[in-house]
Amino acid sequence: MKPPPFAYHGPATLGEALGVLAEVGPDGKVLAGGQSLIPLLNMRLAAPAHLVDINRVAGLAAVEAGPDGVRVGALARHAAVERSAAAAAAQPLLRQALRLVAHPVIRNRGTVVGSLVHADPAAEMPAVLALLGGSVRLASLRGEREVGAAEFFTGPMESAVRPGELAVSSFFPALPERSGTAFHEVARRHGDYAVGGVAAAVTLDDDFRIAAAKVACVSVGPVPAVVDVTAVCGPRPAASADWDAVAAAVRDGVDPEGDIHATAGYRRHLTGVLAVRALRDAARVASRDGEAA
Template identity: 60%
Template sequence: MKPPAFDYSRPTSTREAVNVLAELGEDGNVLAGGQSLLPLLNMRLAAPRNLVDINAVTELDYLRVTPDGVRVGALSRHSALERSDDAARVQPLLRQAVRLVAHATIRNRGTTVGSIVHADPSGEMTAVLSLLGGSVRVAGSAGERTVPAEDFFLGPLESAVRPGELAVEAFFPARTPGSGSSFTEISRRHGDYAVCGVGAVVELDADLRVCGARAAFLSISPTPLVLDLAEVVHGRSFDDTAIEELSAYVQARIDPQPDIHATAAYRSHLAGALTLRAVREAARAAADLERTV
C-alpha cells in the first residue's frame, strides 16, 4: 500500500505553519504524530494535496501543569502525558485514559492533540476532553480562538478546526475537590479500538455520599457522548453505586449502531455494565483521595 502523491511543507514555527495552512486552505493537511493519518493515506482513504509537517515546530512540544489543569501542546506525545506524575496528580483521568490508547509504540509517536482533532468517536482522548469540559486552542491567520469541547466535535472524524487553521493546544481542567475518576473499555484485542468504553467522574460530599456523577462513552455515538448520572446515584454512599437502575438509565439514553465488531444490543449491554464498573471505581477513588487529604 502506497499513499497518493502530495506536496510537502515543513515549517519551523507556529506562525510559519499557520501562514502555510492559510495559503493552502482546504488543500492542506497537518502531519503531527501521523498514527491515524498515515494509515488513511496508505489505504488511500485520504488524499491531501499538501502535507504540512509540524514536527519541527518545537515550541508546540510541551506539557504544562498548573493548579487549574493541564495544557498539552500540539506536538506533545501520548507517552509524555502517560508518564507525567504532575499531570496525573492534577487530573488523574488523563493517565487512566491515555494508557489505553493503542500500544506503547503508537503512544510514543502519536500526539494527544492530533488524536482529538482526528475526532474519532472511538478515541479515548476525545471522550476525556468532553467529559472534563476541556477546550482546544486553534490558531489561524486571523488570530486565535478557543473552542469548548461541547462545540469541537461536529461528527465522525470531523472537528471544528477550519481549513487553514492549526490546533495548537488542548486544555484539561483539574480534578475538582471531592471527585474521583475511572476509565474502562472492552476491545477485541489489546490495543484495538474499543468496542465500547466508559470514562466516569464522581463527586462526593463531606459524608462520602455521591453529589454528582457523569460518564462519557466510546464507540456509542457519532460524537463523544456525555451523560449526567446524578439523577440515579445522588445521595448514595460511595460504596453503593453499582445499582441496576444505573445500567437501565444509560441503556435508555443511548442509540448504538451495529458494525462488524458488535451488534447494537451487545454495545448497549456493554455500555450499561461498564458504566457500573467505572462509576463504582470513580466513587472509590474519590473516597480514597478525600481520606488522604
C-alpha cells in the first residue's frame, strides 16, 4: 500500500522545523524514526497534508545521563538508548523496557520520544515514563513547556502535543538509593505488542523493608495504568509480602477491554501475575545482594 499524497518538508534547524509546524498547524505530522507513522500512512489510517522530517536537525539525538535521571533527545534511537551504559546506570528500567520493543531492526530506527508521542497504550515506553513520573519537553515558536507523564497521555494514540509543537526531548527521573526496577510482558509472538505487560519500581528502606512500590501496566486501558501498591506491600521485607493481595490490588486498578487477542478477564488476571513477578524482581534488585528478597 502507498500513503496518501502529502507535502514533504526537510528543515535543517530547529527554528526552521518549528516555523514549518507553526505554518501547517494541525495538517502536519512529524517524521523522526517513522516506525509507527509510516505504517499508519501506508494503511491510510493517517493522512497529513504535510510531513515534517526532522532527521536533518542537529542536536536532537543526545542521550544525557546524570544523577537526577536521563534526558533523551527527539532523534535518539531506541538502540542508542538501549546501548548507553550511562543511561542504564542512571535509570536501568530504560534498558529493561527497550529490550522488549519489537525487533532490533525497528529499534535501530525508531525513537524513544516518537514512541511517547505516538502514545500507544500497548507500547513499553509510555509505561516507563508514566511509572517514573517523567516528562516530555515541547517546543514551539511561542517557547518551551515541560509536560508531566500524568498529563501527557490523553487517550489511545493521543498526547498533549499541540499543533505547531515539537516534542524535543523526554526526561526519565532516577530513583532513590536501594531501588530496583523490572519489566515483564507476554506477547503472542516475539516482537509483537504485548497482550499484557507490567513495569515495576520498588524502593527499600534502611532495614530492607518495602518503602515504595508501584507498577505501570500496558494493554489494559486507553493510557498506561499506574497502580501504587506501597500500602499493600509494606512496610515489610519482600520475602514476607502478601503477594496475593498485591495481585488483587493491581487487578482492581486496571480496566482492560477484550479483543481478538485476549478477553478482558484474561488480561486482568495476566496483569496481576506479571505485577507480582516484576515487583519481586525489582525488590531483589533493590536489595543488591538479594538477601532481603
